[in-house]
Amino acid sequence: MRGINSLAGQLMLWIAGTITLLWLVAVAFGAFVMREEFGEIFDGVLQETAERLVPLALDDLLAQAKAGAALRRGSLPAEPGEGNLTYQVRDGAGNVLLHSHAAAEKAFDAPLETGFSEGRDGRVYTASDEDGTIFVQVVYSADERQEAVMEGSLALLLPVLLIVPVTLLAVWFVVRRVLSPVEALRAAIGEKDGGNLAPIEEVTLPRELKPIQRSVNLLLARLRAVIDAEREFTSNSAHELRTPLAGALAQTQLLLSELRDGPAETRARQIEAALQRLTKLTEKLLQLARAEAGVGVTEATFDVADVVNLVVTDFQRASEDATRIRLHGNVSAVLLRAGNADTFAIVLRNLVENALLHGRDGEPVDIHIAPTGNVRIVNAAPVMSANELAALRKRFSRGKTLAAGSGLGLSIAERLLSQMRASLVLSSPAPGRSDGFQAEIVFPLPD
Structure with a gap:
C-alpha cells in the first residue's frame, strides 16, 4: 500500500494499467479485423472450390450417362484440405448425386441457390451449371474457422504478454529516473x-x-x-x-x-x-x-559517564537523600554521544529527582550506566498500569502520589531527549523485579 500511495507508485499503476488496456484493445481490434479477413479468405476458397468442382461433376455425370450405367453415388477426387472442406453434388430435386469422402450422404441444410448461405454445418457456397440443373455445394467446417480465428488471436496476444512486462519495466525505469529529483527533494525535506x-x-x-x-x-x-x-x-x-x-x-x-x-x-x-x-x-x-x-539541538558531543558522575555528585552534596543514590557501571568509561552536556544534565536531574521524590522512603535509587551509553534509573514503587505510564508523559500529569511536584519532569526530559535523537522508556514493574519503576534513556547506536 505504501508504494501505491506514493507519486511514483500511482504513476506506475496508471501508466501500466493504461498501456496494458491499450495493448488489449489493440489485440481485440486486430482479432476482429483478422476474423473479417479470414472470413473473406474462407469465402474465396469456398467459391473457388465450388466453381472448380462444377465442370468436374458434369464430366463425371456425363461419362456415367454415355456408359449407360445407372447413376450412382460416389465421390470426386479428393481436394486439398478435404477433411475441413466438404462438398456435395445435387440435382434440381435436391438429391445428392456425388459427395466428398468426409461429407455425409444427407443433403446439406442449404438452399439450391447460387451464392453463400448459412447452414448447421457451417457456411455454404452453392454453384450451378449453366442450365441450373446440377448444383455443387461446398462447406468449410465452422469449427475449423473458429479454431483458425482463435489461433490467430493467440498469435497476437502471446507477444503482447511478453511485451507488457518489458514495457512495465521500461516505465518503472523511466518513472524512477524522472522522479529522482522529487525523491531527492523529499529526502532532503524529511531530514529537517x-x-x-x-x-x-x-x-x-x-x-x-x-x-x-x-x-x-x-x-x-x-x-x-x-x-x-x-x-x-x-x-x-x-x-x-x-x-x-x-x-x-x-x-x-x-x-x-x-x-x-x-x-x-x-x-x-x-x-x-x-x-x-x-x-x-x-x-x-x-x-x-x-x-x-x-x-537540545546541537551538533556537539558529550561524555555520558562524566555527566552522570557530575549530577550524582551534586545530589550527594545537596540532597538529604544522598545515601539512597547508588551508581552502577563503568563510571570511568568514555561514552560519547551526540547532544549537549547541560541538556543531558537537565534530563538526568529531573529523572533522579522524580525517583527520590516518588520512590518509597528509605529505598535506594539505582543508576545504571550501560556499555552502550544508555542510562537506567530504578526506584522502588508500586506497580503501575500501561495507562498510568502513558498518562505520566503528559504535562502537569502526576501519578498516585502525595509528594510535591509540578508534573513537568518527565515531559521536559522526553522533549529534550527527542531533540538529542534519544528516547525515554518507562517500565513498571522494573525489569527483573516484581515491583518498582524504571526510566531508561536510550541513545541511538553511533554510526
Missing part, C-alpha cells in the same frame, strides 16, 4: 526537524520544483530566527525570574532569623515554603521553555 534546520543545498532540480525548494528554505530560515529569539528570551528571562525570587526567599529567611516563636514566625515559614515551591515551579517552567525552544 528540530535538530536540523540548515537550508536545503542547491541541487539540480526541474523548474517545477525550484519554487518548493526556495519556499522550504525561507520557512527554515524563519524557524531558525524564531527559535534563536526564543532561546535568547528564555536565557534572559531565566535570570530575570531567578533573581527576584532568590532575593525574596533570602529576605524571608532573614526575617525568620529575627523572629521568635509566635504567629509572625509561622506565617513567615509559610511564605518561605511558598517561595520555595514557586522557585521550583519557575525552574521547571524555564526548563520547559528551554526544551520548547530547542536547547
